[in-house]
Amino acid sequence: MESNANTLMHDYIEKMTLDEKIAQLIQLAVPFFEGAEGGGLITGPMASLGITEQTVRNSGSVLGMAGAQEVINVQRTHLENNRLGIPLLMMADIVHGFKTIFPVPLAIGCSWNLELAERSAEIAAKEASVSGVHVTFAPMVDLVRDPRWGRVMESTGEDPYLNSEFARAFIRGFQGTDLTSDKDRVAACVKHFAAYGAAEGGRDYNTVDMSERQLREFYLPAYKAALDEGCEMVMTSFNTVDGMPATGNVPLMRKLLREEWGFDGILISDWGAVKELIAHGYAADESEAAYRAIQAGVDIEMMTSCYAKHLSELVEKKEVDESLIDEAVLRILTLKQKLGLFENPYRAADPEREQEVVFCEAHREVSRELAVKSCVLLKNEGVLPLQPQQKIALIGPFAQSSDLLGPWSWTGSKDDVVKLTDGIKRKLSQSAELLVADGCGIEEATEEQWKEAEAAAQAADVIVLALGEHSDMSGEAGSRANIQLPEVQLELIRKAKLLQKPIVVVLFNGRPLDLHGVYHEADAILEAWFPGTEGGNAVADLLFGDANPSGRLTMSFPFSVGQVPVYYNAFNTGRPQGAEDAQVRYVSQYLDIPNEPLLPFGFGLSYSKFDYSDAKLSSDLITVDQPIKVTVKLTNTGTVAGEETVQLYVRDISGEVVRPVKELKDFKKVTLQPGESSEVEFVLSEEQLRYYHADLKHHSDAGAFSAFVGPNSQQTTQLSFKLVK
The missing domain is CATH 3.40.50.1700 (Glycoside hydrolase family 3 C-terminal domain)
Known part of the structure; x- marks a missing residue:
């Protein structure tokens, strides 16, 4: 069946003119489209983009459209005007809820509750889908260490492991297991690839500059986790990576994303990011911007017209191979096919059901529960x-x-x-x-x-x-x-x-x-x-x-x-604060404030009181084939029932490259009645001790390690073990 669908998509491509193909790569906002309220007029600011009526009629997707009847109207009008009857993809930013709004993602992260995070995305998808949306620009999984950056509210925090777990949960919630048959789901688009959260000075859209090892160790894992969970789309980031803007970055997009990771879904630019290659000093004009973006594998240009105005000429001059455009169109058509739009271009859009589903009491109850867990x-x-x-x-x-x-x-x-x-x-x-x-x-x-x-x-x-x-x-x-x-x-x-x-x-x-x-x-x-x-x-x-x-x-x-950027999983220095053999002045510390944050990663109080005791290891040796167990006794010594998040951290004492002072490896949420105790057990494997070495190979080193268990990244009990290889 998949082969037949692929053949059908190739048939469409063979019938399309070059201009029709290029139009599929253009994403335009709602006002461009006939059938939308006040839409269909290419005037004012819209006219400045240089988009023709013909491009709109052959366009592949719409940005920011939601509302069942309006979606139906726009799609119907589009199909009447589109020569081959290729439906539009409706995309929107459904970040932390559609009509029922959940806490912002940073708050959801603070719940440490993957099940509720998944449920929130599932509800958002259901409300969005019945309202005509096909794709959400979420989740944002950028690792963040600088609270000056306003978009930290879209992330789930500063830890690559926890961010990865939430990325998977959000993808499961948005997409489910079968986009074709489950009309209550939407395709997800993970963003912003890559390392957008590391903008210098916490200033939005600013430069990012880091080693590839740092990029792979901390910033890439959550994107990879989302793709491993089946995420259909990726959005480019505004920032540079290794001196090249992400939207035109061939090593990042073609080599890493496409070839190394094997991603064959849709890559879309962020708003205006293709044309912004000029402002970056990475392209001399719109034609070069179009060239750099298509070479990098950007399938959809959002809200600028470099592709529309220049790709055809670049193909005619043989500066761009038409096969690059064909592969981009194929990816777009494939997602439309997967969503069932060729069979039913309106998919789940249903004005009557929309009234029943959107903002219903059951959805609000989940929003309340997640808000309680997030504070x-x-x-x-x-x-x-x-x-x-x-x-x-x-x-x-x-x-x-x-x-x-x-x-x-x-x-x-x-x-x-x-x-x-x-x-x-x-x-x-x-x-x-x-x-x-x-x-x-x-x-x-x-x-x-x-x-x-x-x-x-x-x-x-x-x-x-x-x-x-x-x-x-x-x-x-x-x-x-x-x-x-x-x-x-x-x-x-x-x-x-x-x-x-x-x-x-x-x-x-x-x-x-x-x-x-x-x-x-x-x-x-x-x-x-x-x-x-x-x-x-x-x-x-x-x-x-x-x-x-x-x-x-x-x-x-x-x-x-x-202090910022301040984060728990930092590297030590050769003169760490408090070193016994160092003079007070000549250690790595501020003279006027502490090194430590006011409140560390993992911190949170309760109306219950929890006591940690009897922390121990099943063995002081771990091998490739034999993991060890880390156990601790947890007791609620308070007067009310409560939920504790028990956290497991590890430190590699010495490595080929320096290792963080602590790294979160696992956590367990435990609910106890007053006076109740429970033994909490973690299984720690050799695989969890691997890291990127100087040659960027990912493996572990034999030697000494510490395990830490406790209620947050600072208050922990330390245990020692060795990895034998």
Whole structure:
């Protein structure tokens, strides 16, 4: 059957003119297309792209279209105008939910819950598919170490192993196991290939420069994991890799992605990235940009017209072999065939079913559950959980805000968001009182706002400050050099502190923050991130103890922005801080701040207390054929049931190239009742000890290792073993 489908696609290619083939490689936004609301007019900014009506009629895909009836209208009109009746692919950024919005991916990472992550992608796919979407530009699996970069909110953190596990989970959720028959799924597009998260200075679109070994060791594994799970598409990154912009990078795309990894799916540029090869200084003009991109294997050019205007001429001049265009078209047609679009070009788009499926109660329940699991309790000096009978002052710019969805939630609606005020009200007893005041805005305040807040705080038993970033302060192009809370919010904390009432801070933000002016002033801090549609309910569940915090950080919180990039799996130096034989001055340390982050990777508190004991190895030797077991006894010594994320790290004591001080190798989530104990077991194999050597070969070295087990990357019990080969 696959052979027949392949033959059919080749038949289409043989019938197509060169211009029709090239048009398949063009992705245009909704306004270009007849049938869309206000669409079909190539005027204004659209006209500046130089796209002809004929190119639109033969175009291969649409960017940013969602809504069952509009998709049907556009597809129907397109098929009426397309000579060969080749359907359009509808693509959109469905990053952390369609209409039911889940927490931002960085928050989902902090859940350490692969099952719920997969479920969130499955629900997003179901809502998107019934609304006419065929492809989502997700997941983003870029490894991130610099919280100044606004797009950290799209990643699941700083660890290559954990990012890889989440990449697999998201792909399973979006695509399922059979895209052809399962119409509730969509094709996934992993992004941004490659190393976009390492932009210098945390500045979006900036240069990336690193060794190939560093690239392979830390930045490539999550992309590879997504492809191993069957991801259908890859998106190029905006940045350079080894001096060459990714979108025209032959070694990266042709050699590594296509030849070494064997990827034969669609490679698409990010928005405008082909033409941006000129700005990079990698192409002299649009013709050269088209040449470099097609040579690198970019199948679809998104929202610029270098291919449309210049590929035909490049073929005629024999500077580009037409076979490169044919292979790109074949990949595009193959995905359309896999999605069943030739048999049913509307696929799952169904206006009636759309009303039943999208934003249904069952989906919202999962959003709430995942938001609960994603929040991280950063501090608690006996203030939480709150009591239903308490008089509570809820103060801050997020007290009554519906800005809880976060970036990349374009199909979500703030009107549907459960605000924190409403979530808390549902928890209070009839005798309790909730006093609500803004206190200040996100970045500015009035004296009247403070007076209102002061009156509320004076009358309350406890103050809950709802603080954070506006959603526009993170996300794409949301880079910030100052990652502290805005000064007006820090001033609000200082004023509240003077009232000598217990203070709980709830943070809504898209990145790890510098918590100066927050951490030491507050009695409790709950990191809620951007928690999504059910955010107010989820946060209230945690504040009142109806749910027990279980989130754990997947990105370190810096002590100061001057440390960044700061991450747990760093290399040691020849003069590490605290070396016994070194003078205090001449070790690798700052003179004014600690080396360590304020809050490390893996950190998170609970209303339960967990005790680790009896950590041991089944053997002190490991071989290629014989793994070892790492066990530890975990006991809930608290008064409430809770979930603990037990983490296993390894260090290679000496290697051909230096190795990180710790590397996450596995984790287990364990739920225990008060007083209950459980032996947690990990199986550690030789394969998990492999790394990229100086010659870029991937293997392990015999010698000494340390295993670390504990609740986070800093608080661990160390065990020693050797690898014998």
